[in-house]
Every structure is written in structure tokens, then in C-alpha cells.
Amino acid sequence: MIQSVFQPDDTPIVKLENITKRFRTSRGDLLACNDITVQVDKGISLGVVGESGSGKSTLIKTLQLLERPTKGNVWIGGQNVTLYSEKRLKPFRRRIQFVAQDPYSSLFPNMTIAQNISEPLYVHGISDKKERRDKAAELMELVGISLSYFHSFPHELSGGQQQRVAIARALALSPEVLVLDEAVSSLDVSIQAQILNLLQRLKKDLGLTYIFISHNLAVIRLMCEQLAVMYLGRVVEQGNSDEVFRNPLHPYTRSLIAAIPAFTNNGVTPLPSESLLGGNRPSATDLPKGCAYQTRCPFATEICFREEPKLEAMGNGSLVACHNAMSASDNA
Ligand SMILES: Nc1ncnc2c1ncn2[C@@H]1O[C@H](COP(=O)(O)OP(=O)(O)OP(=O)(O)O)[C@@H](O)[C@H]1O
Ligand code: SF4
Ligand SMILES: [Mg+2]
Known part of the structure; x- marks a missing residue:
């Protein structure tokens, strides 16, 4: 969705359309994603934020079709790939690559750095060893890893260097989109900044588009033009990132933004402290009738408990x- 920024005849690189993912658990059905529509167009990166358990990773797994959606469609480059077999998905998968939170566990410990980086080329049928080695060297240079690590193993590198290797590997197949699920959150703050700088440079130099998942709104603000805020499986606010940060309209978004100290002096009015993410979050398997945010919302009115x-x-x-978006923002 996020219709406002797209020309009608643009074909988005990715579109998730009315995605619902239901898990059956011992405590009942759980809607990890509930009727979510988001679109990613070339050069317009999307940030997805929300507390733990809001459904961010599940949404991304449906995009990768690692989890098939219970309902809804996954479009890649204008084609509905929701029901494609693994074989038919292969060319689509190479267009969208993934960088995980923990770089070490995402690398093969018994492969050298060069082998790790070039492994996707092998999987996608490039059997020429020299071509793979040359590409690995080129990518190491691109992400700022010294070639002296060419024959090293992942455990010989620092966390930041390992994440650079993971990024290089994700770039091996020249994807259009990189999906980064908490990709900097396990790193020290100064290393995070270096990786974010690298990602900004790559975005510009390679024309990459990101889908950035993070608990850290500051990171999303830096990296993404569009933003989707999730709460218990629903998108509760989405739009242009600058606009949402300047003028958040959903009480949950307001609380999230106000809870970031760096932004309280940056044009965003903090909410009173008692409304900062207070209250109880309902169980995902036992959501109340009406708005799921009602148990924490200082602006709830009668309709919120009904619809x-x-x-x-x-x-x-x-x-x-x-139901009360405008009055909530007026009163904040
Ligand atoms: N395979 C599964 N089976 C049952 N429930 C699941 C499964 N995967 C995820 N869930 C549940 O779906 C909900 C959303 O989980 P998800 O991992 O997508 O959240 P998240 O926003 O990525 O959280 P985090 O920030 O902690 O990574 C959670 O309640 C989680 O327990
Ligand atoms: S005002 Fe009502 S609808 Fe809006 S977030 Fe609060 S409880 Fe939900
Ligand atoms: Mg997650």
C-alpha cells in the first residue's frame, strides 16, 4: 500500500497484499500477521517497527515464502508468486536477499570468508572457480573487508567484520532488495554506525532498496523513506517516514517515538510518562474485541472496545x- 508515493503505473519490486498468517498453537490460534498490505518500490526503503512478537519476522518470512501465508498474495516484480514451487521461485529469490541479526550463525563456520561470500553463486549455478573467487574479492573490497581475510574463517573476524561478510554474501547475486532483520542490533553502537554508513553507501552506489526491520526507530529513520508500525499482527500506522516521525497519529506510534530520548528534543512532543508504553499487552492468542491497543491506550473511548x-x-x-487518531494527536 502506501499509495501516495507511487505512480499508478509503477510496478513495485515487492508487494505483500492482504497477508494473513495464522499459527495453530497449544493455546489457540495466533494471528501473527493480520491482513497486511505493504509495497516496496525501487529506491524507496521500507522500515518495519514494532515490539517483540508484533509479527515483523513472520511478515518477512511470508515475503521469502519460507512461511506460506494463510491468506493473501506475495508479488515480486509484478508476478504473483504465492503458490510457486521452490523451483519456480529460484529466480525471484535471487532478487531479494536477506541479512540476519546474528552474523556468526548466518555464516558457514568451516568455510573461508571467500567461500562464504561466493557460496550463493555456486548454488545459483556459477561453477567457474576463478569467477567465484574474483567476485568474492570484489565484494570484500566493496564492503570494506581486507583481502588479507580471504582465506580466514568467520571466527577469526570481529562481529562487525562478520556482518560485513554477511552483507557481501547477500550482495553476491546482485539483488534489488536487501531485507535486514535486526541486522545491526547485536553489534556495539560504534560498529552499528559503521555498518549503517556502509549500507547507506551501498544503497546509493548500487541502487539498492532495503526492507529494514528494527526495534530501533532511530535506525529506521536514518535508513528508510517509508515506515510501517506493527502492533500484535496488525499494521497500525504506515506512511512516509519523515511525516510519521514529525506527526505520528496512532497513539502507539506516538508512544514509541516519544520513548526515544534522542527524538524528544527533535520536534516530537513526548507523551506524559504514564502513557509511555504502559498497561498490559494482551496475549496474542486472546486478543480483546475491538482495538488490540485498548489495554494501553490513554485515548480509548467506547467504540474502541467494540469495533x-x-x-x-x-x-x-x-x-x-x-478511531481517535486525530483527537489523540491533538491531545498529546
Ligand atoms: N512457527 C510459529 N508457530 C507459532 N507461533 C509463532 C511461530 N512463529 C512466530 N510465532 C508467533 O507469532 C508472533 C509474531 O512473531 P514474530 O517472530 O513474527 O515477531 P517479531 O515482531 O519478529 O518479534 P521479535 O521482535 O521478537 O523478533 C509471536 O507471538 C510468535 O510467538
Ligand atoms: S484510541 Fe481507540 S482505536 Fe485508537 S489506539 Fe486507542 S484504543 Fe485503539
Ligand atoms: Mg523478529
Whole structure:
């Protein structure tokens, strides 16, 4: 969705359309993703934020079709690939590559750095050893890893260097989109900054588009033009990232932003402390009737306990699922 920024005839690189993912658990059914529509167009990176358990990773797994959605469609480059077999998915998978949170566990410990980086080329049928080695060297240079590590093993590198290797490997097949699921959160703050700088440079130099998943809104603000805020399986606010940070309309988004000290002096009014993510979060297998945020929301009114709010376009171009979005923002 996020219609406002796209020309009608643009074909998005990725579109997740009305994605629902239901898990059956011993405590009942759990809607990890509930009717989510997001779109990623070339050069317009999307950030997905939300607390633990809000469904961010599940959404990305449906995009990769590692989890098939219970309902909804996955479009890649204008083709509906939802029901494609693994074989038919292969060329689509190479267009979208993934960088995980923990670089060490995402690398093969018994392969050298060069082998790790060039392994996707082998998987995708490039059997020429020299071509793979040359590509590995080129990618090491691109991500700032000294060639002296060419024959080293992952455990010989620091966490930041390992994440550079993971990024190099993700770039081996020249993807259009990199999906980064908490890709810097396990690193020290100064190393995080270096990796974010690298990602910004790669975005510019290679024309990459990111889908960035993070608990850290500061990271999303830095990296993404578009933002989707998730709460218990639903997108509750989405839109242009600058606009959402400047003028968050959903009470949950407001609380998230106000809870970041760096942003409280940056044009975003902090909420009173008692509303900062207070209250109890309901169980994902036992959501209340109406709005799922009602147990924590200082703006809840009678309708919130009765009717689930739908995502609706607001005057500022954002989509917000809240019965009282405007009055909540007026009162904050
Ligand atoms: N395979 C599964 N079976 C049952 N429940 C699952 C499964 N995968 C995820 N869930 C549940 O779905 C919900 C969303 O999980 P998900 O991992 O997508 O959240 P997340 O936003 O990525 O959280 P985090 O920030 O902790 O990574 C959670 O309640 C989780 O327990
Ligand atoms: S719909 Fe009601 S309970 Fe939900 S976020 Fe809006 S005001 Fe709060
Ligand atoms: Mg996750």
C-alpha cells in the first residue's frame, strides 16, 4: 500500500497484499500477521517497527515464502508468486536477499570468508572457480573487508567484520532488495554506525532498496523513506517516514517515538510518562474485541472496545488504524 508515493503505473519490486498468517498453537490460534498490505518500490526503503512478537519476522518470512501465508498474495516484480514451487521461485529469490541479526550463525563456520561470500553463486549455478573467487574479492573490497581475510574463517573476524561478510554474501547475486532483520542490533553502537554508513553507501552506489526491520526507530529513520508500525499482527500506522516521525497519529506510534530520548528534543512532543508504553499487552492468542491497543491506550473511548479500527488515509498521507487518531494527536 502506501499509495501516495507511487505512480499508478509503477510496478513495485515487492508487494505483500492482504497477508494473513495464522499459527495453530497449544493455546489457540495466533494471528501473527493480520491482513497486511505493504509495497516496496525501487529506491524507496521500507522500515518495519514494532515490539517483540508484533509479527515483523513472520511478515518477512511470508515475503521469502519460507512461511506460506494463510491468506493473501506475495508479488515480486509484478508476478504473483504465492503458490510457486521452490523451483519456480529460484529466480525471484535471487532478487531479494536477506541479512540476519546474528552474523556468526548466518555464516558457514568451516568455510573461508571467500567461500562464504561466493557460496550463493555456486548454488545459483556459477561453477567457474576463478569467477567465484574474483567476485568474492570484489565484494570484500566493496564492503570494506581486507583481502588479507580471504582465506580466514568467520571466527577469526570481529562481529562487525562478520556482518560485513554477511552483507557481501547477500550482495553476491546482485539483488534489488536487501531485507535486514535486526541486522545491526547485536553489534556495539560504534560498529552499528559503521555498518549503517556502509549500507547507506551501498544503497546509493548500487541502487539498492532495503526492507529494514528494527526495534530501533532511530535506525529506521536514518535508513528508510517509508515506515510501517506493527502492533500484535496488525499494521497500525504506515506512511512516509519523515511525516510519521514529525506527526505520528496512532497513539502507539506516538508512544514509541516519544520513548526515544534522542527524538524528544527533535520536534516530537513526548507523551506524559504514564502513557509511555504502559498497561498490559494482551496475549496474542486472546486478543480483546475491538482495538488490540485498548489495554494501553490513554485515548480509548467506547467504540474502541467494540469495533476494530481499519487502516484509513489521513490528511497527511499516512494510513492509520485508530478511531481517535486525530483527537489523540491533538491531545498529546
Ligand atoms: N512457527 C510459529 N508457530 C507459532 N507461533 C509463532 C511461530 N512463529 C512466530 N510465532 C508467533 O507469532 C508472533 C509474531 O512473531 P514474530 O517472530 O513474527 O515477531 P517479531 O515482531 O519478529 O518479534 P521479535 O521482535 O521478537 O523478533 C509471536 O507471538 C510468535 O510467538
Ligand atoms: S482505536 Fe481507540 S484504543 Fe485503539 S489506539 Fe485508537 S484510541 Fe486507542
Ligand atoms: Mg523478529
